[in-house]
Amino acid sequence: MAKIALNKSSLNREKRNLKTFNRYLPALELKRQQLMAERKKAEDAVREARERIEQIEKDVSEQLPMLACEDINVEGLVRVTNVVLGEQNIVGTTVPVVEKVEVEVAQYSYLTKPHWVDFLVERLKEMVELHVEMLVRELRYQEISKATRTTSQRVNLFSKVLIPRSNKNIAKIKIFMSDMDRAAVVNAKISKTKMAS
Template identity: 85%
Template sequence: MATKVSLNKSSLNKEKASLKTFNRYLPALELKRQQLMAERKKAEIALTEARERIEQIEKDIAAQLPMLACEDINVDGLVTVTNVVLGEQNIVGTSVPVLEKIEVVVKPYSYLTKPHWVDFLVEKLKEMAELHVESQVRELRYQEISAATRTTSQRVNLFSKVLIPQTKKNIARIKIFLSDQDRAGVVNAKISKSKMDAAEALQAREREAGKVANAAQGRD
């Protein structure tokens, strides 16, 4: 649906100013969109890497410690994440979380009552616990950057596909209308002048005819 716009010079100047503003903002928005897309790709790769590392550790534990299947050996609660400290990072105007610190506590256990391989397991569990937290933070980063990318893309489309084309159409409509008005004014002026010229010519002929008539009466 076409936007209603006044067809006058004031409206024309307003539309031209709007178009200038839109054209100035669009390149900046497009650059921001490209930067966010690049950052989103980085965040996606980082998230994938964290998940792959977790999967690899699980495979390593399964391959090297098959004895975990033995229910007689209790390893529950050996490793616990006690504290996570998050910071903020500004990426192209978007605030995203950044992992600053992870605190992991290992439950004390007796080296005499636990098998020797528990030490290896504890190290792997610590690594996996940290990776799980890191993966969650990377997931949040990816979601925040993706949301910002969608919002910026919508704004780019609004400017490039709606506002700028519509403003150009408005400018063209106003120019055509004003041009038609100017032409109509010129035509009307010419018609008025022709009528005035014709009236003046008629008056001149009438005056000339009066002079001739007066001169004829004088001879009589």
């Protein structure tokens, strides 16, 4: 920390800094609270996507035990052809959002495949879309967490370092200037006494 000049201009500068810090701190605190709420929502969205994927897997395993039969090839029935992502601004932080997921279903013969393959294809489409959605939700969560961490660091910098330092510097300058004023008064009295004698 640089040594502070103990004069009136330094005092005014420190007072201006303190005023600025106190003006921005509430806005930063509000941003941090909003980001924390958004982070909680993002965390819930990731958990919800995971639970939906698990539920689909459970439904498929319960309703289609015949998938264990390796004679029927169900590989490559569904694949993602395109994912369109957009951007959303959350309290100054840009995060991705899924706008569209395009899924392609491979052609298969209804005569050579069992009837339950249609049900499987629908579940696979839903599962693929959910996986893409979950990946984007996880990315959103990471971005919001990073922004929350940065904003929290700034709040701590203002509230625990800059504001206390400015208050301390102001007090130090005021004490020094008060001492100098007292010394000037004492010197004036001494001079007056010497002149009178």
